[in-house]
Amino acid sequence: MMQRILALLSPNRPWLHLVYLGFFFFAWLYQPPGWDEVVIGLVAMAGFVSLYIFSLRRCDWTVYPVALGAALLGLAFMPVTIGGGVYLVFAAAMLGWLPHSRARTVGLVAVALAILAAGWLTQQPLPYAAVLLILAAIAAGGAAMGARRRRQEADGEARQRRASDRAAEAERQRIARDLHDLLGHTLSVVTLKADLASRLFDAEPQRARSELAEIQSISRTALAEVREAVAGLRDRSLESATAEARQHLEAAGLAVSVELEADPATAEQSTALAMVVREAATNILRHAEARHVTIRTASLDGGIELSIGDDGRGGARTGSGGLGGLAARIEALSGWMLVGAVSPGTGTQVQAWLPGRGGGDHA
Known part of the structure; x- marks a missing residue:
């Protein structure tokens, strides 16, 4: 208001x-x-x-x-x-x-x-x-x-809306492709094994149980792959997510500064920080009305700190949506995440910290 x-x-x-x-x-x-x-x-x-x-x-x-x-x-x-x-x-x-x-x-x-x-x-x-x-x-x-x-x-606002729409459409298409590639073969195998187990249930119960066990294993693997596909985590790293975010932001007419001075200790950390970059970039495109964005990493207290700042209208909060889920994911890796104003009344800065190898909770 x-x-x-x-x-x-x-x-x-x-x-x-x-x-x-x-x-x-x-x-x-x-x-x-x-x-x-x-x-x-x-x-x-x-x-x-x-x-x-x-x-x-x-x-x-x-x-x-x-x-x-x-x-x-x-x-x-x-x-x-x-x-x-x-x-x-x-x-x-x-x-x-x-x-x-x-x-x-x-x-x-x-x-x-x-x-x-x-x-x-x-x-x-x-x-x-x-x-x-x-x-x-x-x-x-x-x-x-x-x-x-x-x-x-x-x-500028029209360019940002078009870029945001293109990014959303590209994401929908990627998810559709990934789900098709993942589930097409997996569901076919599950169907065949389920039919086979049904036929063998009376004649060869031991083999039927073996087929059912394989179905359970395939289903668990498929579920994990689907979750990764929907979340956009397959073959993603912090570096690739940053490059992709920079491309989308610059296409919308924003100036982007990138300073990656420190690397995550593990692939899981890289994946988690990549999610933070992607979510922050999406929010900037959709809501921030910004002109300049800075993405940087630095070593801090034996770990890595990621910071994404913009000079937009501000007002972003962690909440219970995408940023809230990411904060919970970062905390599960013994780190922390903060969302606040760059300066009073202007811009938004998203910060996330994760410990290095052998690091513990950050005080």
Whole structure:
């Protein structure tokens, strides 16, 4: 909830610029208007605000007629109050939110000419028109920069979603292939042996029991292989999992730094840490909205420490899902795993530690 509120209050949000409409009332401070002027001014402003928010929520061709309306409001109110020029500044800002095009350039030039014409027709001093031109230029430039940043962020999020979807689809296909390869032959053998044991049950009970024992052994082996296939552990090491995670993250547009300065003591440890890397990378792709990821290992207290950090929005916790299961697996190997913020309110860091050969519990 707090993140949504902060997002709504971000200075990049165009509706926050409506606070500058307060300049419209500046002249009223030293020259109080009549009731008719107050009513007309407030009604016009309310209509403009409604159209402004509507058009900027869409950010399409509707911005042009609303910007034209804003410019006309400015031209209409400037002979009455110098604060009416704020509408011309808003017209420039609204055009700035649009992608660069000839139409936008023509619109901005038209706003500048309207400011000069209004200043001349209302016999305002030259500095007044100059100030309006400067404010309009600043508003248009700032809006253009903000719009470009928002489009870049949207493109980055879209790339991350596509990369996450591709990674998920690749994982589903891998599991399907592994299960087919593992179970096709195994289930065929189990079926044949079960049929054979059924036929031999009365005539040769000893041989039937032998076949049943083999079925039990094959089933246990198949179960272990299926678990490995589903968990993605077959022929996986920390190094290969890191390389795969780096590939997926970079494909999503993230910068990845890898520093593998220490190696696991056993294959089981390598498998466990590989799972941590894969789960952390998946969470970063799906949820973090990060730009940079660091994966490193280092020697610590006679063991190996793995750290995966990102500069995303943070908020990840161990919980009872994938990270919770991995924490239990790491603890079963006499290690520990922590999930927390890189710094207060930003990013997430996943740390896991496992002892070296002959190492015990870490205090």
